[in-house]
Amino acid sequence: MVKELKVDREKCVHCKTCLDVCFKNVIEWDEEQQIPYAKYPLDCQVCCICETTCPKNAIEVIPDWDAKYYPRYVSTMREVKF
Numbered sequence: 001m002v003k004e005l006k007v008d009r010e011k012c013v014h015c016k017t018c019l020d021v022c023f024k025n026v027i028e029w030d031e032e033q034q035i036p037y038a039k040y041p042l043d044c045q046v047c048c049i050c051e052t053t054c055p056k057n058a059i060e061v062i063p064d065w066d067a068k069y070y071p072r073y074v075s076t077m078r079e080v081k082f
């Protein structure tokens with residue numbers, strides 16, 4: 001789970017590589033601002049492939065460590081069976 005996908009607008013060259021490499025399809029394109037953003041942050045696996053493949057080093061993955069180790073959201077999505 002990603003807390004924030006930080007994008008440096010000055011550095012971003014709008015190549016959309018980050019969208020292509022995200023295997024979880026977390027990232028979408030903001031047409032208005034012409035930058036990528038995390039549309040599905042809960043699906044992010046914090047693999048940082050988007051960060052490492054960005055040719056301009058314009059994207060930074062800020063993980064939500066609390067949610068990763070104490071996944072509060074999981075309890076509302078799972079049905080517990082005994």
Ligand code: SF4
Pocket residue numbers: 007011012013014015016017018019036053054055056057058059
């Ligand atoms: S890979 Fe980097 S430069 Fe390309 S769109 Fe994404 S943030 Fe912008």
Ligand code: SF4
Pocket residue numbers: 002021022023024025026027043044045046047048049050051061
């Ligand atoms: S860290 Fe991995 S899963 Fe998360 S947005 Fe980037 S490429 Fe996708």
